Amino acid sequence: MSLAAQRRDDVMSVSQAARALGVKPATVYAYISRGLLASTRLPGDRRSWLSRAEVDAFAHRRGARPAAGAGIVEEPVTTGAEPDTSTEVGGIVGNRLLYRGRDATDLVRSSSYGAVAELLWTGEPGPSRLRPPEQPVRDLLHRLQDTMPAASLPLDRLKAAAVLLGSSDPFRYDLSRSAVISIARTLAPAFVEALPTRAKAVDEQRTGDDLAARLWSKLSDAEPSAAQLSLLSGALILLAEHGPGPSTRAAREAAASEADPYSVVLAGTSVASGLLLGGGSSLAVQAWLEEIDSVTEVPRVLADRLVRGDRVSGFGQPRYPGPDPRAATMMALLADSGGDDDRQCIVGAVVDLVRSRRNLAPNAEFALGAMCFVHGMPRGAGEAVFVIARSAGWIAHAVEEYEATPGTTAALARG
Incomplete structure (x- = not known):
């Protein structure tokens, strides 16, 4: 043998x-x-x-x-090619990211973030059922944000919002499937509500994705074009789930201890905020892109970073045998989205230089940081997009984990 x-x-x-x-x-x-x-x-x-x-x-x-x-x-x-690390919620097969067996890049062209969230939570495609928080909760969120330092990063505001939302929900320890999904349907809209408003939100009828439209008004002073809203909607969809990576493992561990859904999301957020993981690295990408004033400066700035021992973050994704498919879709949407022309050229020059010298393609975190850079979004906006998007996946994994935990199996069955 x-x-x-x-x-x-x-x-x-x-x-x-x-x-x-x-x-x-x-x-x-x-x-x-x-x-x-x-x-x-x-x-x-x-x-x-x-x-x-x-x-x-x-x-x-x-x-x-x-x-x-x-x-x-x-x-x-x-x-x-078979699932690398995956669950029934989602995972990577070869060079494809699947949500409940459906290709995530295909969903960008056919769905809204809310509809994709329903697919992750219930396993069934359907219309978005996201709903804004009730007025008393909105008032609480606004008062909380008014007390925070003006320089607070968007992620700081989302962490504080998660704590407040949990403390104000008397049913947060109801871990039945219906109760958890009910919380999930208000969570992303509540996170968007927690961010300071920078511009008036455009009409939902113009966009087809109410969450993306309202989130854009929190991240940019400019009224968005249809292409810009397509970019943000696509980013939300593509970042909603990525299999059991580090932040999702943290969320699942919290759920395994029967932590409430708000704490599950807070656990995932805390890991994702690391500069080497998840949306946190988009903050680093945005920061070093902002060091570049023109296309001619690209080689010098990258060389200076390497001399200082700094990372040129945002390239390569070891979980795929080829380029990150999320980044390929997001970069195509970014190229069509307008914004600052000089910054679009800088992003293109960076990608070309790194690909020619290191044979690495951009990953989703680079695409997210580049979106913030090109469209003049506040520092850390990419982290907020990541956490709002990934909250759907974390909750879907939490439901799966609650079902695997003996103490909640009966409650889930009843739900």
Whole structure:
């Protein structure tokens, strides 16, 4: 027997482990995300595999009852692109980002952020059911923001808003599916409400995406064009979910402890605000792009950063075998969105130089920082876009995690 064959005898696929444990594959992914089970890879195979002995020991500790025949079912071995790290909510397959099995870049052309959020939460495509917070909550948010320092970053305001929203919701510990999704439908609009207004929001009928229209008025002084709203709407959709990355793992860990949905989102936000992770790096991208005054300055500024030991952040995404598909779509939307012509040229020159010298393509965080740079948005606006967008994915993962947590399974079933 070859070494590869011996190794396959010692491991189980996620589906096999689910049958052995008598749970859904999503629950196995939840166990992996919580560190209760470890996954591995086999040569030439992109799937996640688990140690058969570890699964058997875990099943014994849990008192699981394996399904009939679970130990002898074999699955075909393939070397094609399969989910890297994924759950039923979403994940990466090859060079595609999937939401409930649907390509996220396709959704940009056919859906609004609210409709995509419904897909992530319920598994069913449908119209947006986002709704603004009630007037008493809006008044609380406005009073809170008035007390914050004028120099507060948008992310600081969203963190404070999450705490206030949770403390003012008497049903925040109702973890039934219906209650959690009800909270989710107000969360992104409440976050938008928490940001200072910079311009009058354009009419919803002109945009097709009310959330993007209202968010633009918080991030820019200028009335947006249709192309600019398409850019922001596309960014919200493409950043809504990315599989169990670092910020989502933090959100799932909070949900595994039966933290309320507001705390789940706050946990994800705290990790995402790191300069090396998630939307946080868009802040770094925006900052170093603002050091460049003209296209001719691009080589010098990048050289100076390297001499100082600074990172030229925003390029490469190791979770994809090729370029980040989110960035490709966002950069195309950015190129068509107008804004400052000189800054558009600077962004193009940076991308061309890094691609020619390091063979790296921009990632979604670069695209987000570049959007803020080209359209003169306040420092840290990209972080706010990221957190508002990703709140949908974090809540969807929280529901999945609550379902995998014994204490909430019955409540979810009732919900």
